[in-house]
Amino acid sequence: MRSVVEMTGVVKRFGAVTALDGLDFEVAAGEVHGFLGPNGSGKSTTLRLLLGLLRSDAGSIRVLGLDPWRDVASLHRRLAYVPGDVALWPNLTGGEVIELLGRLQGGQDRARRDRLLELFELDPTKKARTYSKGNRQKVALVAALATDAELFLLDEPTSGLDPLMEDAFRGCVRELRAQGRTVVLSSHILSEAEALSDRVSIIRSGRVVETGPLEQLRHLTRTSVTADVAAVPPGLDLLPGVHDVVITNHRVNAQVDPAGLTLLMQALTTAGLKSLTSHPPTLEDLFLRHYGEIPAGVPAAAVGSSPGRATGPAPGGRRAGDA
Amino acid sequence: MPETLAGTGVLIRLGLRRDRWLLPLWIVGFALIAYSTALAGTELYPDVASRVEAATALNATASMVALFGRIYDPTSIGALSLIKYTAFMTAILAVLMVILAIRHTRSDEESGRLELLGGGRLGRDAPLASALTISLGANVVLGLLSAAALAAGGLPAAGSLAFGLGWAATGMAFSAVAGLAAQLTASARAATGLSIGVIAVTYALRAVGDLAEPGPSVLSWLSPIGWNQQIRAFAGDRWWVLVLPVSLCLVLVPAAFALRARRDLGAGLRAERPGPAVGSLSGVWDLAVRLQYRVLLAWAVAFLVFGVVIGSLVSNVAELLSSPNAQDLIRMLGGRQALTDAFLAAEISIMGLLAAAYGVSSAGHLRSEEAAGHTEALLGTATTRIRWASSHFAFALAGVALLLLLAGVSIGVGAAVGVNDAALVGSSTVAAVAQIPAAWVVTSAVLAVFGWAPRLAGAVWGLLLVFVALGEFGVLWNAPDWVMDLSPFRHSPMLPVGSGSVPELAGLTVAAAVLAVLGYAGWRRRDLAA
Known part of the structure; x- marks a missing residue:
């Protein structure tokens, strides 16, 4: 697959602070790529480097086969950008800003723009001064989405949008993917990236620490299972693929690898299952693995939870036990 | 303290922290200029004859009178040395004070910083009150320090004080003008422009007024910068004129608070009108x-x-x-x-x-x-x-x-x-x-x-x-x-x-x-x- 974004060993320093520390990042053509990381991990810095707004100190960057620092105009004609902090001119109307950005971009599809205005319920006649954060975000989104770009760089695009608008935005991204365009979506909102992304990269402290299709990353994480049973069967924590077992009276909490699900379910069913909730692996779990206190690969048995022994409240128990 | 002023103290500390370089620089800068001018004046015009000659020539030159004003006592070394400072430097002082007041009121409001603070225990009037406190205080310090600098430079003490207080009072009047302007317009740029426009008009009024023969006409008395000249520091020290800028402050400051009470955070007095849906930019x-x-x-x-x-x-x-x-x-x-x-x-x-x-x-x-x-x-x-x-x-x-x-x-x-x-x-x-x-x-x-x-x-x-x-x-x-x-x-x-x-x-x-x-x-x- 052709790469649209290639960053290799990119280093970016701001004075004494190293924002990006040998970052490798790659986005394939036609995919929606989730770029995930907590605040301050270097997401916006990476996107600004891709736009040539910042200059890297080391490493190589290619975007659409071009050098973003040198080939600014020809590159930017082919991409659209929504900054993380949308700052608008207070005395211009939303419509004026959208038009201006569109023209600078090299043309907008008028019909699409009108459709987007309607979709996002944005009044373009209002002065930017009077817009809420969400409405300012919509201005930037409409301006970007109405262009005919090959690559969309969206820095936390849904910040400030209400759930309905978030939904509208997701629809737009799916449409872009269906048209074969590439989207890079930085976010710390995990459900958003999860719902949209073909692949994700996780950045932490200026390095990409995981990258791959979601299905591939999911093996790194586990389904969370909470069950109320008549009698807790012994030896749950010894089952292969079952981790972090916490037992509180008749309630069992556990993290389970896909491979361990069958065995656990069998054990719980024979124990007289009263209620069961499970939720699929979320990117929260991925994040917890990368940013939480849990060292990767600590076996659940080491936690030492055993039947009948309460070890703290359910969600915190996992971390507290591991520490 | 009334509810609407809650948090003023915190904002004053914040403002002083933000201006910890700017304010001392301005204040010391003005005092230094005053000091060096006082020193230079006594050197340049050692005797009364040379002063009278220079003062007469200046008073007789219309462009000088229009730009700087008149010298009301040709024998006074202070009045002669500081001729460029009663109007011209006072206008610059006024501009700086406008920038200071707008910076802590409308700019903070426009950027949303006040909204961030407003969620805390902060009264509606606190931002304006703190901005005015800082501005007025800065004027007083600047005036007194400059007075001391003039006296240290060898000028008579009474005249030095009159001159310093003149700067302080005129600066205060324009701080109040800016405080009012910040309530009228929705953008910091417009508020600054409006205030500087007022300074320009008052400067022009006194220029025309000062040109009238034999002395300043009523136009000079319509201008706060004209008032500062009419204090006539070192040339009679008319202390009562100080009442005028202080009274102006006492009118404008309550007016600013009254306007603030009538508008929403972030808004000017006039509601925003819708603009074009599609731009032509x-x-x-x-x-x-x-x-x-x-x-x-x-x-x-x-x-x-x-x-x-x-x-x-x-x-x-x-x-x-x-x-x-x-x-x-x-x-x-x-x-x-x-x-x-x-x-x-x-x-x-x-x-x-x-x-x-x-x-x-x-x-x-x-x-x-x-x-x-x-x-x-x-x-x-x-x-x-x-x-x-x-x-x-x-x-x-x-x-x-x-x-x-x-x-x-x-x-x-x-x-x-x-x-x-x-x-x-x-x-x-x-x-x-x-x-x-x-x-x-x-x-x-x-x-x-x-x-x-x-x-x-x-x-x-x-x-x-x-x-x-x-x-x-x-x-x-x-x-x-x-x-x-x-x-x-x-x-x-x-x-x-x-x-x-x-x-x-x-x-x-x-x-x-x-x-x-x-x-x-x-x-x-x-x-x-x-």
């Missing part, structure tokens, strides 16, 4: 024009009016110089025509400085747009850095040129009507146009600093002040020639007195171009800075 140049034309328009009107007024003063110049000394001076300078030309040259060089100030403020959009985050959105499009920077820079250059052209024509027309000599239009226009390269050098310096050290872009204002000071006081201070030569205005030909000096103009133009190229080079290589 088709590029960064259009955008620069849209963002800047209103301010340029205001400057252009001011230049036109100011130009016609000072141009028309030419007719008074020769008549007013009736003393034997002055007549000698006229003969020495080469007759009446030469005097007219010298007057025009002096006025036009002041217009050059003012146009440079416009250039700095206009080119300042480069930095303010970047800092506001607007540039990021634009550079995310197919716009190159050079093209974007060129939009504001070219506007600044064109604005400077337009203003000086207007100044030349309006001064020329004013003078031509006054003395019935149509040729003055041409000569003063040429003279004003010859100021363009020097003003461009200062404008280009903004781009150069923006390119290499964006956070220091405001420092060009300081540079301009240094150039102004060198021009005004360089000789007085015995500054070495090479220091004086740093100012581009020293290389501007003083037309129509001298002859046109093409090499110097070309040199200035090249200097401006070099600074611009330097600035572009830095801007091309640096990171976008927040």
Whole structure:
């Protein structure tokens, strides 16, 4: 697959602070790529480097086969950008800003723009001064989405949008993917990236620490299972693929690898299952693995939870036990 | 303390923390200028005869009276030494106080910072109250310190105090003007513009009022800057005049609070009207024009009016110089025509400085747009850095040129009507146009600093002040020639007195171009800075 974004060993320093520390990042053509990381991990810095707004100190960057620092105009004609902090001119109307950005971009599809205005319920006649954060975000989104770009760089695009608008935005991204365009979506909102992304990269402290299709990353994480049973069967924590077992009276909490699900379910069913909730692996779990206190690969048995022994409240128990 | 003032103390501390460099710099700067002027004055005019001679000449020169005012006691060394400070420096002080007050009221409101704080235990009136407290306090400290500096420089104590209190009270009045303006308009830029407009009008009022014979007319008494002159420090010390600016404060401050109570956070007094749904801005140049034309328009009107007024003063110049000394001076300078030309040259060089100030403020959009985050959105499009920077820079250059052209024509027309000599239009226009390269050098310096050290872009204002000071006081201070030569205005030909000096103009133009190229080079290589 052709790469649209290639960053290799990119280093970016701001004075004494190293924002990006040998970052490798790659986005394939036609995919929606989730770029995930907590605040301050270097997401916006990476996107600004891709736009040539910042200059890297080391490493190589290619975007659409071009050098973003040198080939600014020809590159930017082919991409659209929504900054993380949308700052608008207070005395211009939303419509004026959208038009201006569109023209600078090299043309907008008028019909699409009108459709987007309607979709996002944005009044373009209002002065930017009077817009809420969400409405300012919509201005930037409409301006970007109405262009005919090959690559969309969206820095936390849904910040400030209400759930309905978030939904509208997701629809737009799916449409872009269906048209074969590439989207890079930085976010710390995990459900958003999860719902949209073909692949994700996780950045932490200026390095990409995981990258791959979601299905591939999911093996790194586990389904969370909470069950109320008549009698807790012994030896749950010894089952292969079952981790972090916490037992509180008749309630069992556990993290389970896909491979361990069958065995656990069998054990719980024979124990007289009263209620069961499970939720699929979320990117929260991925994040917890990368940013939480849990060292990767600590076996659940080491936690030492055993039947009948309460070890703290359910969600915190996992971390507290591991520490 | 009433609910609406809750948190004022916290905001005062925050404000002082934010201005921990700015305020001391201004205050000490004014005190130092006062001190060095007091010292220099006693050196320059050691005896009463020399003072009377200088004071009489100044009072007899209409342009001097219009610009700086009159000396009300020709024997007073204080009144003579500080002639440029009662009106001119007071206006600069007023501008700084406006900037200070707006910075802590409307700017914070526009940026949303006050909203962030407003969620806390913060009364509605606290921001205005804290801004005014800081401003008024700064004025008092500045006034008292300057009074002490004048006395230390060897001037009489009572006059020094009267002068210092005059600065303090006038500064306070304009802090209050700004506090009121901040309630009227929804943007900090408009509030600043409105307040500076008030300063300009009050300055012009007293200029016209002071020209009246035999003494200041009622127009001078309509102007807070005129009041400051009428305190007549070192020339009678009329303390009661201080009541006027203080009373103005006592009227304006409650009015500002009353207006604040009638409006919402973030809003002006007038509700925002809807604008066009589809813009007509088709590029960064259009955008620069849209963002800047209103301010340029205001400057252009001011230049036109100011130009016609000072141009028309030419007719008074020769008549007013009736003393034997002055007549000698006229003969020495080469007759009446030469005097007219010298007057025009002096006025036009002041217009050059003012146009440079416009250039700095206009080119300042480069930095303010970047800092506001607007540039990021634009550079995310197919716009190159050079093209974007060129939009504001070219506007600044064109604005400077337009203003000086207007100044030349309006001064020329004013003078031509006054003395019935149509040729003055041409000569003063040429003279004003010859100021363009020097003003461009200062404008280009903004781009150069923006390119290499964006956070220091405001420092060009300081540079301009240094150039102004060198021009005004360089000789007085015995500054070495090479220091004086740093100012581009020293290389501007003083037309129509001298002859046109093409090499110097070309040199200035090249200097401006070099600074611009330097600035572009830095801007091309640096990171976008927040």
